[in-house]
Amino acid sequence: MNKLPNDWTQSTFGECLKYEQPTKYIVKSTKYNDNYKTPVLTAGKSFILGYTNETDGIFTQTPVIIFDDFTTDTKFVDFHFKVKSSAMKILRFNGKADIKFLYYLMQILYHRSDTHKRYWIAEYSKIKIPLPPLETQKEIVSILDKKFKAMDEIERLNNENIENLLLLKKSLLKEAFSGKIAP
Structure with missing residues (x-):
């Protein structure tokens, strides 16, 4: 150690x-x-x-x-x-x-x-x-909790963006194969 x-x-x-x-x-x-x-x-x-x-x-x-x-x-x-x-x-x-x-x-x-x-x-x-010391442990936990909460929110937003991109891709494919997108 x-x-x-x-x-x-x-x-x-x-x-x-x-x-x-x-x-x-x-x-x-x-x-x-x-x-x-x-x-x-x-x-x-x-x-x-x-x-x-x-x-x-x-x-x-x-x-x-x-x-x-x-x-x-x-x-x-x-x-x-x-x-x-x-x-x-x-x-x-x-x-x-x-x-x-x-x-x-x-x-x-x-x-x-x-x-x-x-x-x-x-x-x-x-x-x-x-x-x-116990007080230092509690301070470390408080800092980690705050940082993990922020990371969880970033992860949630990223997952939401990925879902939206997948929906957009499906929508573009649907338009392409229904004749709405032409060269």
């Missing part, structure tokens, strides 16, 4: 986060419906698998990080939820570090997860991390 500023320390994810097995939050029925209230989560790419009307066993102590124990994928969650399976850990604040700071830090770490095993306890929790 590079030399840290004087007021920063070195820690591990395991020292900064408490983990919980999600067993008591697993959804009983996979008959999801978008009209139901409670999202059912996975830490993988799909994230929200659907919505359930189950009212018991809902996780409410947010924010947390959900960690896929087999792929090491992570998601930051700040709303109530249920989960699909026990193949994840729910990582919670333990007082030492800002949870969103730790989530952002997890996004830049490369960790090889090429075998089918549970990674949190065996490896990921032991990864050494730089840890600034």
